[in-house]
Amino acid sequence: MSVELIAYGCFFLTVALTYAIMCLGLNLQWGQTGLFNVGIAGFVAIGAYVSAILTTPDTAGRLGGFGLPMAVGWLGGALAAALVSYLVGRLTIRLRADYLAIATFGIAAAVQLCALNLEPITGGPFGIGFIPRPFAAQAGNPLLFSLFNLALLITVVLLLYFALERLVRSPWGRVLRAIREDETAALALGKSATRFRLQAFAIGGGIMGLAGAAQAHFIGFIAPENYLPMLTFQVWAMLIVGGSGNNRGAILGAVLVWGIWAVSAALIAAVFDPGQQARAASLQIALIGVAICAVLLLRPQGILGEMRTVSRHLGTLAKRTQPAEKRPE
Amino acid sequence: MNPQVLVDGLIAGAMYGLGAIGVTLTYSILRFANFAHSELLTFGAYAALALSSALGVLSAGLLAPIGPFSFGWSLPLAAIAAMALTGLLALAVDAVLFGRLRVRRSSIIVMVMASFGAALTLRSLLEFVFTSKPAYFTRELQIALPLGGGMRATPDQLLALAVAVLLVVAVHLLLTRTAIGRSMRAVSENQALAGVVGVDVRKVIRVVWLLGAALACVAGIMAGLLVQLRPYMGFDLLLPLFAAAILGGIGSVPGAMLAGLIVGLAEAGTVQLIGAEWRTAVAFVILVLVLLLRPQGLLGRPQA
Amino acid sequence: MSTVAPPPALATQALVAGYERDLPIVRGVDFQVAAGELVVILGPNGAGKSTLVKAIAGLVPIHSGHAFLAGADITRSPVQEKVRHGLAFVPQTENIFATLSIQENLQLAADILPRRVQAERIAEVCDLFPDLAARRSARAGNLSGGQRQMLAVARALIVKPSVLILDEPSAGLSPKIVGEVFARLKDINAAGITIVLVEQNVKAALAIAHRAVILVEGELRHEGPAATLAEDPIVAQLYLGAAPAGQEEGR
Ligand SMILES: Nc1ncnc2c1ncn2[C@@H]1O[C@H](COP(=O)(O)OP(=O)(O)OP(=O)(O)O)[C@@H](O)[C@H]1O
Ligand SMILES: [Mg+2]
Numbered sequence: 102m103s104v105e106l107i108a109y110g111c112f113f114l115t116v117a118l119t120y121a122i123m124c125l126g127l128n129l130q131w132g133q134t135g136l137f138n139v140g141i142a143g144f145v146a147i148g149a150y151v152s153a154i155l156t157t158p159d160t161a162g163r164l165g166g167f168g169l170p171m172a173v174g175w176l177g178g179a180l181a182a183a184l185v186s187y188l189v190g191r192l193t194i195r196l197r198a199d200y201l202a203i204a205t206f207g208i209a210a211a212v213q214l215c216a217l218n219l220e221p222i223t224g225g226p227f228g229i230g231f232i233p234r235p236f237a238a239q240a241g242n243p244l245l246f247s248l249f250n251l252a253l254l255i256t257v258v259l260l261l262y263f264a265l266e267r268l269v270r271s272p273w274g275r276v277l278r279a280i281r282e283d284e285t286a287a288l289a290l291g292k293s294a295t296r297f298r299l300q301a302f303a304i305g306g307g308i309m310g311l312a313g314a315a316q317a318h319f320i321g322f323i324a325p326e327n328y329l330p331m332l333t334f335q336v337w338a339m340l341i342v343g344g345s346g347n348n349r350g351a352i353l354g355a356v357l358v359w360g361i362w363a364v365s366a367a368l369i370a371a372v373f374d375p376g377q378q379a380r381a382a383s384l385q386i387a388l389i390g391v392a393i394c395a396v397l398l399l400r401p402q403g404i405l406g407e408m409r410t411v412s413r414h415l416g417t418l419a420k421r422t423q424p425a426e427k428r429p430e
Numbered sequence: 431m432n433p434q435v436l437v438d439g440l441i442a443g444a445m446y447g448l449g450a451i452g453v454t455l456t457y458s459i460l461r462f463a464n465f466a467h468s469e470l471l472t473f474g475a476y477a478a479l480a481l482s483s484a485l486g487v488l489s490a491g492l493l494a495p496i497g498p499f500s501f502g503w504s505l506p507l508a509a510i511a512a513m514a515l516t517g518l519l520a521l522a523v524d525a526v527l528f529g530r531l532r533v534r535r536s537s538i539i540v541m542v543m544a545s546f547g548a549a550l551t552l553r554s555l556l557e558f559v560f561t562s563k564p565a566y567f568t569r570e571l572q573i574a575l576p577l578g579g580g581m582r583a584t585p586d587q588l589l590a591l592a593v594a595v596l597l598v599v600a601v602h603l604l605l606t607r608t609a610i611g612r613s614m615r616a617v618s619e620n621q622a623l624a625g626v627v628g629v630d631v632r633k634v635i636r637v638v639w640l641l642g643a644a645l646a647c648v649a650g651i652m653a654g655l656l657v658q659l660r661p662y663m664g665f666d667l668l669l670p671l672f673a674a675a676i677l678g679g680i681g682s683v684p685g686a687m688l689a690g691l692i693v694g695l696a697e698a699g700t701v702q703l704i705g706a707e708w709r710t711a712v713a714f715v716i717l718v719l720v721l722l723l724r725p726q727g728l729l730g731r732p733q734a
Numbered sequence: 735m736s737t738v739a740p741p742p743a744l745a746t747q748a749l750v751a752g753y754e755r756d757l758p759i760v761r762g763v764d765f766q767v768a769a770g771e772l773v774v775i776l777g778p779n780g781a782g783k784s785t786l787v788k789a790i791a792g793l794v795p796i797h798s799g800h801a802f803l804a805g806a807d808i809t810r811s812p813v814q815e816k817v818r819h820g821l822a823f824v825p826q827t828e829n830i831f832a833t834l835s836i837q838e839n840l841q842l843a844a845d846i847l848p849r850r851v852q853a854e855r856i857a858e859v860c861d862l863f864p865d866l867a868a869r870r871s872a873r874a875g876n877l878s879g880g881q882r883q884m885l886a887v888a889r890a891l892i893v894k895p896s897v898l899i900l901d902e903p904s905a906g907l908s909p910k911i912v913g914e915v916f917a918r919l920k921d922i923n924a925a926g927i928t929i930v931l932v933e934q935n936v937k938a939a940l941a942i943a944h945r946a947v948i949l950v951e952g953e954l955r956h957e958g959p960a961a962t963l964a965e966d967p968i969v970a971q972l973y974l975g976a977a978p979a980g981q982e983e984g985r
Contacts (some may be wrong), residue, residue, distance in 0.1 A: 609841075609845045611843070612834070612841065612842050612845065613845070615831070615833065615834060615838075616831050616834065616842055619831050619832065619833050619834070620828055620831060622793055622813075622825075623828060623829065623830075623831065624823065625792070625793070625812075625814050626791060626792075626793065626813060626814075626817065626823050626825065627817065627842055627843050627889065628814050628817040628818060628843065628845070628846040628893070629814055629845075630814050631840070632813070660808035702780055
C-alpha cells in the first residue's frame with residue numbers, strides 16, 4: 102500500500118472522528134435527554150473560533166491571537182460552547198418543548214452572522230488561518246503526521262466515549278433517562294428535572310464545541326462557510342444512522358455517513374459536469390431528509406438501536422404506540 | 431431616520447405577517463413548530479412561477495403587464511392554482527408523515543424532527559428541480575412612486591401590502607365569524623373537548639393545512655415578486671416567521687400580523703442604523719427578547 | 735314490568751377500556767341505564783369512574799366489549815359521532831372552551847344542528863340558564879366555577895341529547911352551588927333526559943338519583959336503588975364515607 106493511500110485513510114478517519122465527537126454531543130442531548138438541537142453548526146463554530154482566537158499567534162487587525170497552548174484553546178472552545186448552550190437552554194427549556202428547537206436554529210444563524218460580520222474578532226468572510234496544528238514538527242513526514250493526528254483524535258474520542266458511558270450509567274444518567282421516558286417522573290422531579298436537562302444540554306453543547314476546536318486545529322483554517330446549516334443536517338444523519346441513545350452507534354454512524362458522503366461526493370464530481378454538481382449534491386441532502394422521516398416512521402430506534410441500558414425505554418415506547426392505532430384522533 | 435424605513439419595513443413586515451399567520455395557525459392546532467412551513471412558501475412561489483410561465487407560453491397576452499404592475503394576468507391566475515397545489519402538498523405530507531405520527535401520539539419533539547426532515551427533503555428537491563440560480567416572475571422594471579414625505583414605493587409593493595391586509599382581515603373574520611373558524615379555535619384550545627362537542631377534528635386539521643399552505647403560498651409569491659425566487663428563500667424566512675408567530679402569541683392572527691410588522695420595521699430600522707449585514711440578526715434578537723420577557727407573546731394567552 | 739322491554743337508553747357489555755393496551759383500567763363492566771333514569775356512579779378515587787364514562791364517550795380506547803346507545807352499537811363510532819347520536823358528555827375538568835365567549839361555546843355545540851334550528855335551540859337553553867343568558871358575550875374563562883359547570887351542562891343540552899353523562903359536576907363547588915346544580919339536573923331529568931352522573935358528593939347525588947352503582951378497581955361491585963344504598967352501612971363504610979368531595983383528577 103502506498104504511503105499516500107495510508108495518509109489519505111488517516112486523514113479521512115481523522116475528519117470522520119471530529120464528526121463522531123459532534124455526534125456524541127448530540128447523542129447526549131437528543132439520544133439520552135430528548136432535547137432537539139437544530140443549531141449544531143453554531144455550537145461547533147463557537148468552539149472552533151474561540152480555540153482559534155486563543156491559540157493563533159498575534160495577528161494585526163484582529164482580536165488576539167493570544168498564542169496560548171492548544172489544550173487551553175480546546176478547553177476554552179468547549180467551555181464557550183457549553184456556556185452558550187447553557188444560556189439557550191436556560192431561556193427555553195422550561196417553555197414548550199419546541200421553543201428550544203427554534204432557539205437553537207436561531208443561535209446557529211446568529212453565530213454564522215457574527216462570524217461573517219465581526220471582522221475584528223473572527224476575520225470576517227476570510228476566516229482565521231494559521232491555526233496551530235498538532236504535531237506540527239512532524240509536518241515534513243506526511244505519514245507520521247497523519248498517524249499522530251489520527252492517534253490523537255482516537256484518544257479524544259475514546260476518552261469521551263468512556264466518560265459518557267460512565268455518565269449514562271451513573272445515577273445522573275439514570276435520572277436523565279427517567280425524565281425522558283416518563284413524564285410523571287419528570288413532573289415529580291419538577292424543578293430539578295429542568296436542571297438535569299439543562300446540564301445535559303450544556304455538556305452536549307460543550308462536546309460540540311470541542312469537536313469544532315479539534316476540527317479547526319486539524320484543518321488549520323476556518324471560515325464562516327464551514328458552519329452552514331448543512332453541517333447540522335449531516336450530524337443529525339450520522340446520529341440517526343448510528344441510532345440515538347447509543348454512543349457506539351453515534352461513532353459508527355459518523356464514520357459511516359462521512360464515508361458515504363465522501364464517496365457520493367466523489368461520484369458526483371466524477372459523473373456530473375461542474376455546472377450540474379451543486380444540483381446533484383442537493384439530492385444528497387434530500388436523502389438525509391428522507392432518511393430522518395423514514396427512521397421516525399419505521400425504526401425510531403435507529404439502525405443499530407439503543408443499547409441494553411436504554412432498551413427498556415423502547416419497550417415502553419413500542420407498547421405506547423400500539424393502542425393508539427384504535428384511537429380516534 | 432429616513433422615512434423610507436417605514437415603507438420598507440411595512441412591506442417586508444406585511445409579508446412576514448402573512449407567513450407568520452400560517453405558522454401560528456398550524457402551530458396552535460397541530461401543536462408543533464413546523465420547520466417545513468418555510469418550504470411551503472418556497473414551493474408555492476416556484477409553483478406559481480412554473481404555472482405562470484406555462485400560461486405565458488399558451489397565450490403571450492397573459493404576460494403583458496396589468497396597469498402599473500410588473501406582471502400580467504398569468505401571475506394572479508397561476509397564484510390561485512399554486513395555492514391549491516401548495517395545499518395539496520401540505521395534505522400529502524400530512525398523510526404520509528405527520529398524520530401517521532399523530533395517530534401514534536408521538537411527542538411534540540418527534541413531530542418537530544419529522545418536520546425538519548420533511549423540510550430538508552422538500553427544499554433539496556426544489557433545488558434539484560429549479561437549481562439554486564435565482565429566478566424572477568418578471569423582468570419588468572418598476573419605478574417607485576412618491577408617496578409624500580420623502581417615501582417611495584413601487585406599485586407591486588403597494589399591491590403586496592394591500593393583499594396582505596385583505597388576507598389578514600379575511601382570515602380574522604373566518605376565525606371569529608364562521609363555524610369552521612369556531613371549530614378551529616375550539617380544537618386549538620382543547621382537542622378532546624372539541625371532539626366531545628361534535629367537532630370533526632380531522633376535518634379541522636385538513637382545513638388548517640389548506641389554509642396555512644395557501645397563506646404560505648401567497649407569502650412566497652410576494653417574496654418572489656418583491657425580491658427573487660431561490661430554493662432557500664423560505665428557509666431564510668423561517669426565523670423571522672417563527673419570531674413573529676411567537677412574538678404575536680401562538681394562535682393569534684392579529685398578533686402574528688402585528689408581530690410581522692414589528693419584525694419588518696425592526697429589520698428596516700437596523701439596516702438604516704447599524705448596517706444591512708446585521709439584518710438577519712434582528713429576528714433572533716426579537717425571539718430571545720420575547721422568550722425572556724413574555725413567552726406567551728403580545729396577544730397570546732399565558733401557558734399556551 | 736311491561737312485556738316487551740325497550741332497549742336501555744345506555745348500556746355496556748363486558749366493557750374493558752384503558753389508556754394503554756396492556757393496562758385495562760375499566761375491567762369488564764356490564765351496566766344498563768333505562769330511559770328516563772338518573773343513575774349515579776360512585777366509587778373511591780382512582781376507581782376508574784372517569785375512565786368508564788370517557789370510554790363510553792369515545793375519549794379512551796375501548797379494548798373489548800361493547801357500548802350501546804338505545805340499542806345501537808356505538809363502541810367504534812368516533813367521538814364526534816356520538817353526540818350526533820344523542821349522547822352528550824360533560825368531562826370532569828376543562829369542560830368549557832375558556833378562550834371562547836359563552837355564546838360561542840353554545841353556538842359551537844349548535845353547529846352540528848340544522849342551521850334553521852340553531853338560534854332557537856340556543857334561546858331555549860338560555861331560558862333554562864338565565865345567569866348565562868345575561869352574559870352571553872363574556873369570555874367563558876372569566877366565569878366562576880359554578881357558572882362554568884352551568885355552561886358545560888347548557889352546552890351539552892343544546893343538541894337535545896337522549897342521554898347526558900356528567901363527570902363530577904360538583905367538583906370544587908360550594909355546597910350551596912352544588913345544590914343549585916343538582917336541582918337543575920333533577921329538572922333536566924324530569925324533562926325526560928336520561929342522566930348518568932359520576933359523583934364523589936355522595937349524599938347530594940343519592941338524594942336526586944333513582945339508582946346508584948359502585949365502581950371499585952374498574953369493576954362494578956354494588957348496585958341498587960339510591961335510597962337503599964344511602965342507608966346500607968357496609969357500603970357507606972366501605973366506599974362512601976371516606977370519599978372526600980371535590981377531588982380533581984390528574985391529567
Ligand atoms: N390520561 C391518563 N393516562 C393514563 N392513565 C390515566 C389517565 N387518567 C387516569 N389514569 C389512571 O386511570 C386510573 C383511573 O382513573 P380515573 O380518572 O378513571 O379515576 P376516577 O375514578 O375518575 O377517580 P376520581 O374520583 O379521582 O376522579 C387511575 O389509576 C389513573 O392513574
Ligand atoms: Mg374522575
